[in-house]
Amino acid sequence: METTCQRLSSASADLIIKTHPHAEILYWGPRLQHFSPEYIASLARPVANGRLDVDSPVTLMAELSHGLFGSPGIEGHRQGLDGSPRFTTTSAIRDGESLTLIAEDSVAGLTLESQLVMSAAGVLKVRHGLRNLKPGAWQLDRLAVTLPIAERAGEIMAFHGRWTREFQPHRVSLAHDSYVIENRRGRTSHEHFPALIAGTPGFNENQGDVWGVHLGWSGNHRLRAEVKTDGRRYLQAEALWLPGEKTLEQGEMAWTPWLYASHSPRGLNGMSQQFHRFLRDEVIRFPQGARRPVHLNTWEGIYFRHDPDYILQMAEAAAQLGVERFIIDDGWFKGRNNDLAALGDWYLDEQKYPQGLTPLIARVNALGMGFGIWVEPEMINPDSDLFRAHPDWVLALPGYAQATGRHQYVLNLNIPAAFDYLVARLSWLLGDHAIEYVKWDMNRELVQPGHAGRAAADAQTRQFYRLLDTLRARFPAVEFESCASGGGRIDYEVLQRCHRFWASDNNDALERTTIQRGMSYFFPPEVMGAHIGHRRCHATFRQHSIAFRGLTALFGHMGLELDPVTAGAEEQAGYRHYSALYRQWRDLIHGGTQWRVDMPDRTTVAQGVVSDDQQQALFLVSQIAMPDYTLMAPLRVPGLDPLGRYRITLIDHPNIQLTGHGGHTMRKLPAWMEQPQVISGEWLQAAGLSLPILDPESAILIALTRE
Structure with missing residues (x-):
């Protein structure tokens, strides 16, 4: 031939x-x-x-x-x-x-x-x-x-x-x-x-x-x-x-x-x-609309402590902060008071919710927020009614003692009765309640995965896809998040079936700077869940200012992960400020062209987004450690129209302090921070913009608007 x-x-x-x-x-x-x-x-x-x-x-x-x-x-x-x-x-x-x-x-x-x-x-x-x-x-x-x-x-x-x-x-x-x-x-x-x-x-x-x-x-x-x-x-x-x-x-x-x-x-x-x-x-399609709403997830606020009256207080406080979607996390189903029991028993805990979920959802909706809920359907605790009734539903090879992980086994989705059970329970949850969002977790790796005596890791993955496909066909208006202990299941095939990834269980803003940058090589920010956590980070116990936490969460799909009721006035003001800042800029962040900037000092991390028409740009400069040099290198801004002229505006900063007697970073600010400047796109790309000297673990946000 x-x-x-x-x-x-x-x-x-x-x-x-x-x-x-x-x-x-x-x-x-x-x-x-x-x-x-x-x-x-x-x-x-x-x-x-x-x-x-x-x-x-x-x-x-x-x-x-x-x-x-x-x-x-x-x-x-x-x-x-x-x-x-x-x-x-x-x-x-x-x-x-x-x-x-x-x-x-x-x-x-x-x-x-x-x-x-x-x-x-x-x-x-x-x-x-x-x-x-x-x-x-x-x-x-x-x-x-x-x-x-x-x-x-x-x-x-x-x-x-x-x-x-x-x-x-x-x-x-x-x-x-x-x-x-x-x-x-x-x-x-x-x-x-x-x-x-x-x-x-x-x-x-x-x-x-x-x-x-x-x-x-x-x-x-x-x-x-x-x-x-x-x-x-x-x-x-x-x-x-x-x-x-x-x-x-x-x-x-x-x-x-x-x-x-x-x-x-x-x-x-x-x-x-x-x-x-x-x-x-x-690939990316959002049934609830293109704009990604501000989330509040209850996990790091209350953990398993579910009290509907208190959760309503959280919802009311969240609405005051500009939250647009309220999600209750683990702990809503029967017998779930810790992570030792009840996975698989997908029935409402009537002791915690004697009136059901409907009044809570109605109140959340009346406050102007959508409602979401957490599930982990692929897992089963040994201490659960489901396991006691069907111990043979575990994904395992016969003749071996299956190891638990996070006190749980994996449910064998290749067994038709187990698969149908999950479809029925999740259809009850989504069919009988006004739920617009599901946080789908998966907290355990597969060890000796088996079905009918044969290895079944590949088959289990395909059955997971089929389960999500079945639910999405029944409930096309529901959005799904792939969580999996944070970044455990993030890829283009699951993105065909979900609308958001929980990038990491770590809300530490310093760690998130690297995690989110790494994720950005293959994923745009609108599918990257990025939350402002409590001042004392749940994962690392490190503490950061609300400014550093808020700006780090800005270049993703922003949310809050905390209890807004117990937050002090200063923290609440910060949450309100960064929620508003996100709503102001999200169309640009989620629709523009993303740029990461190489900086000669590896302790400085810079990134930004430029609108497709090159009329607007927003750049974040983060200082993750003590700078190597006494002056920061200029920010050379990519993606602008060389023929355009851009007004430079400092949008947000960590209350930069000047000193006249030594002991801190600066005695004088860059000139553009003290009086307005309009600069050509060509100059900003080739020569750049002088930056203030930042403290470790702080950031500034700069906007560029074409005149």
């Missing part, structure tokens, strides 16, 4: 793929102004001595049978047979900027379907489907998406973390061998966010070629960056299956999760902006 190629394009990116006799990506990078298919002849590789006598392509499936000698994209067998497939393209189906390739290995009896879609935002989506054509089960051990990247990509950026400290970036050199991330915790995980970023060495927010990938999958996963001994590089991502999880009978098909990929020649900001635009265009 004649060699052909296909081109998938957006305004910013191009993908050139050779389709026959096998599928191989030849180019993935900035959009080409001039391209003709005959140009691909320039990439015909020589054959090195001392190796195979033929070229070894890195195909879409990265088969070992081509002589790849690296990590293959497929591994499996048919009782030891048909274990080294090699696929030949049989058809290429084009539909706009979407390409479906069908390939077959008639010897192994397998068909491969590869789907590639280039979005208008420049984000590439890729997935594979594998079908068994022959009698006899084909044991599928691995099925991965492989994307080649340029040889100049010599550095990797990835993310590590743990509970209350998620999305921590780190970098490694990519010169030889492989860098591998594996997650076996059964959910997306705090520890290993499923993403890799490769780039030219030293890439930063505004400079360098970068290739970023994210696997849209809420379970176990494996990501790899690999360098072949010939210098070629590729990124690979897959769902990680436990032994025996995937077996294809004749006619059956298995799909990889979607891999989302973005290339930017303009550093990390360009990559992030493409991902954000893609999510806003194609």
Whole structure:
């Protein structure tokens, strides 16, 4: 068959793929102004001595049978047979900027379907489907998406973390061998966010070629960056299956999760902006309206101490602070007085709520707020009526004692009766009450997950999706938050089914500065739950001013996590102020273009947002530790119109103190803080704006308005 190629394009990116006799990506990078298919002849590789006598392509499936000698994209067998497939393209189906390739290995009896879609935002989506054509089960051990990247990509950026400290970036050199991330915790995980970023060495927010990938999958996963001994590089991502999880009978098909990929020649900001635009265009939909309401969640205010009369006082105080949605957290269902019991018993605690939830909800609504509630449907406590009635509903392997985590087991959603029980109880909760928002928690990893004696982590994840899909179909006006102990289940696949992520259980503003910045590489602020907590942080016991807490929560979906009744007058005034500030600026924050700013002093963190018409901008500068230098570097403001002229306004600051006798930071403020200035966008980008010297753990907010 004649060699052909296909081109998938957006305004910013191009993908050139050779389709026959096998599928191989030849180019993935900035959009080409001039391209003709005959140009691909320039990439015909020589054959090195001392190796195979033929070229070894890195195909879409990265088969070992081509002589790849690296990590293959497929591994499996048919009782030891048909274990080294090699696929030949049989058809290429084009539909706009979407390409479906069908390939077959008639010897192994397998068909491969590869789907590639280039979005208008420049984000590439890729997935594979594998079908068994022959009698006899084909044991599928691995099925991965492989994307080649340029040889100049010599550095990797990835993310590590743990509970209350998620999305921590780190970098490694990519010169030889492989860098591998594996997650076996059964959910997306705090520890290993499923993403890799490769780039030219030293890439930063505004400079360098970068290739970023994210696997849209809420379970176990494996990501790899690999360098072949010939210098070629590729990124690979897959769902990680436990032994025996995937077996294809004749006619059956298995799909990889979607891999989302973005290339930017303009550093990390360009990559992030493409991902954000893609999510806003194609994924994020808010049934309650685009504006993200100010939340108040009761957890860190009352914990399990539920008294309807007192909760009404909290609601009344919250309304006075500008709260627009009131959420009661854990402790509302029967027997739930601590975290030792009652998960699974999704019936109202009538001792705590003798009049039911309806009067409370009605009062919250009368105060002008929507009502939300906390659930953790996937879990079951050993001390619960549900467990006593159905101990066999636990996700476990027979013959072993299942370990508890946070005093709970996982409910096996693969059991139809267990699944139907949850649908019935949650349908009662959402059908009989005016609930517009559900905070969906998931506080335990999967250990020996089993169903009918076989590993079932993959199946459990898919049943979770089905449960959410069922509820969303029944209650399309309800919004869902993916919580999972904070950042434990944050990815693009669950975002297809939810409307907000709880970024971390840690409300410490200092820690949140890093967590939220890390999350911003792949997610826009409108889906990032960011709350102002109590002065004394629940997670770290560290204390921060209301100004630092309020400004840190501003660049997300803001809320409060505290008891407003017991807050002092000064704290209440602060909550009211930052709630109002958020409502004033949220349209810009949630609709504009996000920018992170590289600062030469690593103790200074700067970020901002610029409106699409470049008429407005808002930038936050946070000082997270004692500065390295006695003067702060100027803020070079990206994203402005070079021809525009912008008025600079200090919107919020930590009551900066001047001193004439030493002992503090400054004797004189920057000139623009003392008298109004109008400056060109070109100058602000190239030369910048002088900053005041900030105390550690404080921040300032600056607005730029085009004249």
